[in-house]
Amino acid sequence: MVKANHMMPEREGGYRTHCIRCGTCCTKGGPTLHKEDAILFAKGILKIFHVYTLRKGEIVRNIDGTLMVLEQEIIKTKGQGEAWTCIFYDDDQKACNVYGHRPIECRALKCWDLRGFKEIRARPCLQRRDLIKPDDGIPKIMRAHEQRCAYETLWSAVERLRGADSGKAVKEILELLQYDHYMRHLLAEKLKMAPNAMDFFFGRPLTATIRMFGLCVKQEGDTFLLVPMDSLSSRHEQASIEPRCGVVTEKRGKPYCYFEKETTSYPSS
Numbered sequence: 598m599v600k601a602n603h604m605m606p607e608r609e610g611g612y613r614t615h616c617i618r619c620g621t622c623c624t625k626g627g628p629t630l631h632k633e634d635a636i637l638f639a640k641g642i643l644k645i646f647h648v649y650t651l652r653k654g655e656i657v658r659n660i661d662g663t664l665m666v667l668e669q670e671i672i673k674t675k676g677q678g679e680a681w682t683c684i685f686y687d688d689d690q691k692a693c694n695v696y697g698h699r700p701i702e703c704r705a706l707k708c709w710d711l712r713g714f715k716e717i718r719a720r721p722c723l724q725r726r727d728l729i730k731p732d733d734g735i736p737k738i739m740r741a742h743e744q745r746c747a748y749e750t751l752w753s754a755v756e757r758l759r760g761a762d763s764g765k766a767v768k769e770i771l772e773l774l775q776y777d778h779y780m781r782h783l784l785a786e787k788l789k790m791a792p793n794a795m796d797f798f799f800g801r802p803l804t805a806t807i808r809m810f811g812l813c814v815k816q817e818g819d820t821f822l823l824v825p826m827d828s829l830s831s832r833h834e835q836a837s838i839e840p841r842c843g844v845v846t847e848k849r850g851k852p853y854c855y856f857e858k859e860t861t862s863y864p865s866s
């Protein structure tokens with residue numbers, strides 16, 4: 598970032614009064630899209646593979662840093678790799694690649710005065726059904742996926758992990774994750790659905806978002822373990838935690854998935 602004096606923010610009563618192109622707002626996560634942004638898809642500026650869906654029941658971080666559970670789905674622009682930085686942000690230029698056509702939240706956001714942003718935030722959010730033709734085959738598959746892999750179901754199973762039927766809860770969770778995982782592979786292979794469009798149609802993979810519950814799936818040979826993320830630092834620790842959390846093993850014919858230990862983080866809402 599350039600630190601020349603002319604780039605420093607003007608101050609008025611101690612507060613910034615204009616954008617200094619620091620890029621902070623674009624690196625903390627892309628915007629949530631609203632109904633008004635549908636036109637950007639119609640014009641071809643935004644495409645399905647630029648965005649992803651956060652489904653009802655997912656945990657997200659509010660603008661004030663608190664966590665909340667989504668009561669309805671939202672659509673956001675994707676990040677860059679593992680970073681939350683908006684897919685359209687050019688770090689070298691410190692600029693937005695779609696600036697002239699940026700989403701309504703981005704146009705309203707002034708980090709020194711959030712009133713306009715909050716007003717936009719309160720407006721209805723764009724949803725998947727706003728962007729999908731009802732007569733193609735996808736809505737039916739999406740409904741089946743939502744019915745089978747709803748976060749409500751996942752929450753219910755996770756809450757039972759420390760109860761008397763923890764083994765059953767683990768089995769339920771693994772089955773949900775497996776359905777979501779193999780369904781995506783099947784759609785890519787058989788229906789030639791673009792893999793980079795899956796996160797829009799079905800939300801992010803449950804094998805990734807399970808981390809928001811502090812859990813992950815670990816493969817050992819053909820055995821698949823649902824384990825607390827903080828138990829992966831050593832086999833000894835893992836073994837000591839497994840019985841407490843009611844971890845059971847599932848025998849599967851095919852590899853399932855494997856996650857290294859990583860820090861849990863949440864997308865912004």
Ligand code: SF4
Pocket residue numbers: 622623626627628674683684685686687692693694695696699700703
């Ligand atoms: S669309 Fe442009 S302005 Fe909005 S967050 Fe992304 S890079 Fe920033």
